Amino acid sequence: MGLNALGIEYGSYILVASIFLLLLTGQPLAWVTGLVALIFTFGWFGGMALPLVTARIFGFITEYSLVAIPMFILMAALLDRSGIAKSLFNGMRILAGRLPGGVAVQTLIVAILMAAMSGVIGGEIVLLGILALPQMLRLGYDRNLSIGVVCAGGSLGTMMPPSIVLIIYGLVANVSIADLFVAAITPALLLLAFYVAYVLFMCWRNPELGPPMSKEELAQESVSSALRSLAAPLFIVVVVLGSIYGGIASITEAAAMGVSAVLLISLFRRELTFKMVEDSLVHTLETCGMIIWIGIAAAVLVGVYNLMGGNRFVAEAILSIEAPPVVIIMVMMLILLVLGMFLDWIGIALLTLPIFVPIVIQLGYDPIWFGILFAVNMQVSYLTPPFGPAAFYLKSVAPREITLKHIYTALVPFIFLQLVALAIILFYPPIATWPIN
Amino acid sequence: MAKVSDMLTEVDDADAEIRTGLDRRISGSTRFLAWAIFAAFGITVVEVVSRYVFNSPTYWAHETTTFLIAAIFLVGGPIALARDKHIRVRIFYDAVKPPGRRIFDIVNSLIALVFFAGLAFASWIMVSKSWFAPTGEIRLEGTGTSWNPPTPALLKMLVLICVVIMLIQTLLHLIAAIRRDVSASFDAKRKK
Numbered sequence: 001m002g003l004n005a006l007g008i009e010y011g012s013y014i015l016v017a018s019i020f021l022l023l024l025t026g027q028p029l030a031w032v033t034g035l036v037a038l039i040f041t042f043g044w045f046g047g048m049a050l051p052l053v054t055a056r057i058f059g060f061i062t063e064y065s066l067v068a069i070p071m072f073i074l075m076a077a078l079l080d081r082s083g084i085a086k087s088l089f090n091g092m093r094i095l096a097g098r099l100p101g102g103v104a105v106q107t108l109i110v111a112i113l114m115a116a117m118s119g120v121i122g123g124e125i126v127l128l129g130i131l132a133l134p135q136m137l138r139l140g141y142d143r144n145l146s147i148g149v150v151c152a153g154g155s156l157g158t159m160m161p162p163s164i165v166l167i168i169y170g171l172v173a174n175v176s177i178a179d180l181f182v183a184a185i186t187p188a189l190l191l192l193a194f195y196v197a198y199v200l201f202m203c204w205r206n207p208e209l210g211p212p213m214s215k216e217e218l219a220q221e222s223v224s225s226a227l228r229s230l231a232a233p234l235f236i237v238v239v240v241l242g243s244i245y246g247g248i249a250s251i252t253e254a255a256a257m258g259v260s261a262v263l264l265i266s267l268f269r270r271e272l273t274f275k276m277v278e279d280s281l282v283h284t285l286e287t288c289g290m291i292i293w294i295g296i297a298a299a300v301l302v303g304v305y306n307l308m309g310g311n312r313f314v315a316e317a318i319l320s321i322e323a324p325p326v327v328i329i330m331v332m333m334l335i336l337l338v339l340g341m342f343l344d345w346i347g348i349a350l351l352t353l354p355i356f357v358p359i360v361i362q363l364g365y366d367p368i369w370f371g372i373l374f375a376v377n378m379q380v381s382y383l384t385p386p387f388g389p390a391a392f393y394l395k396s397v398a399p400r401e402i403t404l405k406h407i408y409t410a411l412v413p414f415i416f417l418q419l420v421a422l423a424i425i426l427f428y429p430p431i432a433t434w435p436i437n
Numbered sequence: 438m439a440k441v442s443d444m445l446t447e448v449d450d451a452d453a454e455i456r457t458g459l460d461r462r463i464s465g466s467t468r469f470l471a472w473a474i475f476a477a478f479g480i481t482v483v484e485v486v487s488r489y490v491f492n493s494p495t496y497w498a499h500e501t502t503t504f505l506i507a508a509i510f511l512v513g514g515p516i517a518l519a520r521d522k523h524i525r526v527r528i529f530y531d532a533v534k535p536p537g538r539r540i541f542d543i544v545n546s547l548i549a550l551v552f553f554a555g556l557a558f559a560s561w562i563m564v565s566k567s568w569f570a571p572t573g574e575i576r577l578e579g580t581g582t583s584w585n586p587p588t589p590a591l592l593k594m595l596v597l598i599c600v601v602i603m604l605i606q607t608l609l610h611l612i613a614a615i616r617r618d619v620s621a622s623f624d625a626k627r628k629k
Contacts, residue, residue, distance in 0.1 A: 026530030027545045028523035030514075035552040042555070050559040051566075057596060058563070058589070061507040064499065070474050070506055071481070081442035126448055249485055252502075256481035279446050281471035286449065289513020290522050296510075344524045386528050396448045 003043030008313045015040060015305065020342075029347050034297035041304045052307070053300050060299040061292070064252065065171050071255030072164050073287050075240075076118035076157075077280035078262045080127055082271050084232050085114055089131045091229020093213075094222070101203030101210030103139060104149045105196055107132040111153030112192050115160035117236045117258075119167070121382060122287075122393050125154030129397040137399070142209040144410035145202060147398075151390040151407065152195055152414035155382040158345070159188035159375050162240055162258075167251060168295075168349050169371045173357040177251050178244055180371050183432045187372050187425055191379070194417040232265045291346045298350035306354070314355050315362070325363040329370075329426065332356050333377060340381025344389075348381070349374070369425075372432040376422045383411045383418070453520040457609040460519035463602070467516050470509070477505040496584055504588040511595050515602045535619040546611035553604035560597040567593045 003011060015036060022032040041049050060066075079085065089110050096102030107128060114124050128150040136146040158165040161181030170177035203210040240258040243249040249257060266272040305311070318328055332352075339348045353374070360370045382390040391407040398407070425432055455461050484498035517523050530541050567578035567590045577587035 022548065023526045024529055025545055025548075026525050026527055026541050027548060028525045030523055031549050031552050034556065035548065038552060038555045038559075050555070051562045053556070054559045054563040054593075054596060058593060061510045062503055062589075062592065064503050066510075067477065067481075067502055067506045070509060071478060074474060074478065077445075080445055123445065126445060130444055248489070253481055253485050256478050257485065259478050260482055276442055277475070278468060278471070279442065279449075281474050282467050283445075283449055284474050285467055285471040285509060285513055286517055286520065286522055288510055289515075289517035290524060292510040293514045293517070294524065342526055347524075387526060393448075397444065 002046065003040060004045075004308070008309045011040075011044070011308060012305075012310055012313060015310075023342065029344060030293040030297045032297075033294070033301050033347065033351070037297065037301035037304050040301075040308065044304070044308055052303065056300045056303045057296050060296050063171065065167070065177075065250075066292075068167055068250075068252040068255045069164055069291075070284050070288050071252060071259060072119045072162060072167075074280055074284045075255060075258045075262055076120040076123050077283045078259065078266065078276070079114075079118055079236075080123035081276045081280055082262065082266045083269060084236075084262075084265060085110070085127050086131060087229045088113060088233055091226045094226045096213060098212045099200075099203075100207040100212060101141075101145070101199045102212060103132070103136050103141065104145060104199045104203075104210055107136070107149050108153045108192060108195050108199070111149075112156055112160060112188070113230075113233050115156040115163075115188070117233055117240070119157055119161070119163040119165075120287075121155050121157045122389065124157050125151060125390055125393040126397050128154050129394045133394075133398060136210075139213060140208075140211045142202075143402070143406065145199065145209055147394065147402065147407050147410035148414045149195065149199060151383060151394055151411055152418075153192075154393070155379050155390050156188060156191065158378055158382070159184050159191065161185065162244070162251070162255070163375065165345055165349070165375050165378050166371060168346060169353065169374055172349060172353040173367050173371060175367050175371065179368050179436050181241070181244065182435045183368050183372050184375060186434070187376060187421065187432050190424070190431065191376075191418065191421050194421060195414065198413065198417060232269075235265065236261045291344070294344055294347045295350055298347050302351060302354045311355050311358070315359050318359055319362070325365070326426070328363060329360070329365065329373075332360075333373065333422065333426070336374065336377040337380060337384070340377060341384050342387050344387075345378045345381060348378070366429065366433055368436060369429045369433050373422065373425055376418060376425060380415055380418045380422070383415050453522065455520060456613050457606070459606055459609055463515050463519040463606070470512055470516075473505045473509050477502045477509075480505075497586075500580055500582065500584065500586055500588060504586070504592065507592050508595055511592070511599045514599050515606060518603055518606050539614055539617055539619050542614035542617075543611060546607050546614060549607045550604065550611065553600055553607060557597065557600045557604055560593070560600050564593050564597045 006014065019032055019036050022035070023029065038053060041053055092106050092110050095109055096106040099105065110132070111124065111128060118124070133146055133150050137143065157163060161184055163184065166180040166184060167177055170180050199210070236258060239261040240254050243254040243257050244251060263272065318331070321328055336348060336352065339352065357367055357370065361367055382388055385391070385408045388408065388411070391404055391411070394407055395404055455464055480498050480502050484495050488494045530538060533541065568575060570576040577590035579585035579587050580589060
């Protein structure tokens with residue numbers, strides 16, 4: 001007797017339950033997903049079906065668009081290791097000025113500019129943790145405010161194009177990545193505006209949260225140095241996004257152009273070393289190994305589940321809810337938020353999107369809009385405990401006395417702001433889709 | 438500026454935990470293998486330049502980069518495993534004391550062994566189909582384009598190789614976990 005005797009309903013419950021149980025033991029997500037996929041292939045369809053698993057693996061890794069991912073990770077790694085971010089941060093000091101909370105605003109502006117250059121978080125939070133956090137703490141900024149700004153700002157990379165979250169969404173949902181990139185800009189700026197407004201409001205109410213800089217430090221500022229520090233980042237943004245929107249290059253090629261741009265600028269800045277390139281390549285290889293095997297396993301699991309009839313089962317279950325379509329979308333958001341507490345974004349994307357996106361389209365919604373909602377959801381998942389990658393990245397470079405608990409506490413207001421942004425995009429779709437319609 | 442880049446590398450290495458000699462070798466090979474990414478980057482740039490500057494797109498760039506990156510994705514598995522970089526939920530694992538952690542390690546290694554063994558078997562079927570004709574002689578599967586490189590056969594073999602390597606790595610992790618003296622490692626951690 002095979003597992004198929006269970007029927008798709010109980011089969012689905014057991015599948016989800018076994019994934020969560022196995023995850024709790026500390027087994028890597030990739031192996032858990034892959035093992036459950038393997039067991040269900042074998043148990044449901046028999047040993048003859050096992051080659052389906054490896055066929056999915058081969059199909060997944062040879063997808064040309066996926067080549068963009070190592071390219072973007074490499075670009076981000078090189079960027080992080082160059083002095084571009086540091087120059088940018090120092091140049092943007094002029095924004096801080098005499099304003100209470102000025103350095104926090106400066107940090108957020110630098111964060112969005114860095115986000116527009118690379119589509120990977122991690123390195124960005126680490127960099128802000130090295131550059132901005134000590135600066136704010138030294139000036140006597142409130143610890144929670146400083147931590148929140150670094151983590152929330154550093155996570156914007158997944159919203160601002162070029163974002164690898166949106167690339168994966170485009171692949172899975174089969175929609176134009178360039179359209180996703182255009183639609184993501186306004187919501188990303190909305191999030192930024194929320195963060196800036198929050199910082200300014202808090203510091204206006206209580207200036208002690210963000211004391212201004214000393215006179216000597218203010219004297220170092222100049223408009224020309226600020227403009228100079230913007231040149232390299234703008235060049236990179238133009239090369240990458242320009243070649244995508246100009247229709248010159250595919251996403252993958254645009255990413256490779258971006259790598260060349262960063263290498264070129266580093267060469268001009270006399271920072272380019274063999275070690276820097278090699279370290280970046282090593283980092284890229286490791287990161288790929290980490291995220292692609294989750295992707296491989298999730299692709300296999302979804303393939304098997306759909307063959308079992310799982311997609312039809314979930315679609316029927318969700319569509320049978322006697323509720324307005326927007327409630328169904330909200331249920332999906334809730335599922336994404338809960339999963340985001342435990343799983344990595346690429347796992348969530350590849351496990352849920354093949355099932356969710358067809359339902360979204362069937363309900364008459366724009367899959368591009370849903371992609372933006374998905375990206376905001378993933379922003380939240382970067383910050384929410386117990387598995388909020390942003391907190392771990394910051395922890396790795398933060399002063400010793402800052403614990404994970406401090407970080408998560410500091411993130412609460414920022415998570416709230418993200419949820420408000422999510423609600424706005426949910427109830428007012430044109431905020432995302434206006435440039436493409 | 439060397440400081441920031443060194444710190445980033447340190448962050449990369451901070452949570453890397455190398456457990457066995459095989460893991461050390463695999464981790465050491467990373468510096469060499471990672472250059473394949475650079476090659477894929479270089480080829481993509483050549484393709485763009487020859488298309489726009491010389492107006493003659495290449496016939497080989499697309500398939501070569503796909504091959505190189507697919508290979509990188511595959512070897513990334515054993516490499517991330519060697520450095521304990523695969524994403525996992527650590528709440529319970531981190532909450533227990535070393536003896537409990539050892540039990541977790543043993544159970545997890547056993548479960549992972551089942552996975553890799555099943556995957557190795559499935560990969561073997563795939564490899565045998567792409568390397569041998571039904572009559573038995575060797576015939577490598579190609580991409581089917583006019584250039585028709587045998588990259589699918591090579592990649593399918595690499596799937597098998599990587600899965601077998603991870604199987605062996607996990608077996609060694611299991612042995613290491615069984616042999617581990619938990620009282621000593623507990624004291625050593627405390628001193629740190």
